[in-house]
Amino acid sequence: MDDTHELKLVSWNVNGLRAVMKKGFEDIVADINPDVLALQETKLQAGQVDLEMAGYHQTWSYAERKGYSGTAVFSREEPLQVINAIGAPEADDEGRVCALEFPGYWFVNVYTPNAQDQLKRIDTRLSWDDAYRAFLVDLAAGKPVVTCGDFNVAHQEIDLKNPGPNRGNPGFSDEERMSFTHLLDSGFTDTFRARHPDLTGAYSWWSYRFHARANNAGWRIDYFLVSDDIADKVTGAAILDEVYGSDHCPVELTIEL
Numbered sequence: 083m084d085d086t087h088e089l090k091l092v093s094w095n096v097n098g099l100r101a102v103m104k105k106g107f108e109d110i111v112a113d114i115n116p117d118v119l120a121l122q123e124t125k126l127q128a129g130q131v132d133l134e135m136a137g138y139h140q141t142w143s144y145a146e147r148k149g150y151s152g153t154a155v156f157s158r159e160e161p162l163q164v165i166n167a168i169g170a171p172e173a174d175d176e177g178r179v180c181a182l183e184f185p186g187y188w189f190v191n192v193y194t195p196n197a198q199d200q201l202k203r204i205d206t207r208l209s210w211d212d213a214y215r216a217f218l219v220d221l222a223a224g225k226p227v228v229t230c231g232d233f234n235v236a237h238q239e240i241d242l243k244n245p246g247p248n249r250g251n252p253g254f255s256d257e258e259r260m261s262f263t264h265l266l267d268s269g270f271t272d273t274f275r276a277r278h279p280d281l282t283g284a285y286s287w288w289s290y291r292f293h294a295r296a297n298n299a300g301w302r303i304d305y306f307l308v309s310d311d312i313a314d315k316v317t318g319a320a321i322l323d324e325v326y327g328s329d330h331c332p333v334e335l336t337i338e339l
Contacts, residue, residue, distance in 0.1 A: 086186075086338045088317060092116040093191065093230035093304060095287070095330035099124040099154075100131060105327040111135070114322070114332065117158050120180070120191035122232045124152035145177035152177040153191050153231070159184055170213035172206040179214075181221070186339050187312070188221045192231035197252040204257060207234075211261040219268050226309040228337070229270070232287075232330065233305050235262050237272065240282055241302040253303060271313040273306045273335055274321065286321050287330045295329075306335040315339060 092114055096102040099121060111119060119138070127144050138156035143166040145151040161182035167174040168181075173195050181190040192214065197207045221227050235258040239245035248254040266272060278284065285300025294300060306319060318336035325331050 086315075088336055088338050089117045090115070091118045091120075091189070091228065091230065091306065091335045091337065092322075092332050093120040093122070093232075093306065093334075094325075094332035095122040095193070095232040095304060095328060097123050097125075097328040097330060099126060102327045103131065103133075107327065108133075108135075110325055110327065111156075114325075114334070116156075116334075118189055119156040120189075120230050121154045121156075122152075122191065122193035124154050124177075125149050126152060141180050141182055143177040143180045146175045150176065151193055153180045153193050155180045155182055155189065155191050157182060157184075157189070161189075168213050168217040170210050172209050178210075179217075181217075183225075187225055188227045190218065190221070190227060190229040192229060192233065194232060194234040196234050197255060197258060199252065201250075201252060201255055201257075204252075204255065208257060208261055211258075211265065215265050215268055218265075218270070222269060222309050226312040226339075227270070228306065228308050228312075228335070228339075230304075230306045230333070230335070232303060233262065234303055235259060236301045236303055237262050237275075240280075241285075243283075243285065243299040243301070253301065266307070269310050270307040271310055271316075273308055273313070273316050274302070274319040274333065276313065277316065277319045284321055285323070286333055290329055304330055304333045306333060308335075308337065312337070312339070 165181040236242040286304035288295035288300040322332040
């Protein structure tokens with residue numbers, strides 16, 4: 083008997099959940115109707131929002147610093163266990179990970195540290211990447227992994243509107259791109275690019291400046307990665323660029339698990 087079923091998984095950097103709640107967050111979620119919803123940059127502390135979210139279990143990871151970073155996962159299924167730290171002292175107090183174990187897979191939501199202007203935080207960023215990669219590989223030794231979130235890197239030139247002028251900038255430095263390649267080489271598949279290898283103009287983040295979203299001058303920095311051994315279970319990968327409310331739009335994965 084086959085007990086697999088198709089799951090709809092959605093990831094969204096909301097860039098401040100309280101702001102997005104004033105822009106119809108609950109209606110947006112109801113319309114999308116995901117089985118699991120991962121949020122990044124919630125920017126709040128425990129008790130600062132009262133979200134009912136009927137039918138969902140809520141898992142939160144808060145930054146110690148107020149109004150900063152933070153992640154959350156809303157899942158129809160109750161997790162077996164939750165992990166919020168990956169052993170990266172640089173950023174483990176910033177609420178950047180919600181890892182939920184389910185019977186058939188691990189679901190890991192991440193908000194990767196930004197390298198910042200002039201790459202002033204690049205060392206922290208790369209140390210984090212090393213720790214995160216090791217964390218995922220360790221989980222994947224036990225059961226398949228789905229990881230999603232804002233990885234703060236456009237991997238290839240096809241993943242941003244203006245690769246030339248941005249070469250070496252935060253999110254498109256050679257070091258960050260190579261680090262992301264290293265993650266994929268460790269046994270993970272970029273689901274969107276696997277399904278849409280040549281699709282241009284597919285972005286998930288746009289600067290608030292220069293009418294970037296209206297002109298679709300964007301970056302694809304939000305991803306769903308899956309363990310290579312379940313890549314063939316993916317049934318769809320999409321960027322929900324019709325959804326507004328943040329400088330990021332949600333990204334979606336459908337997979338049979």
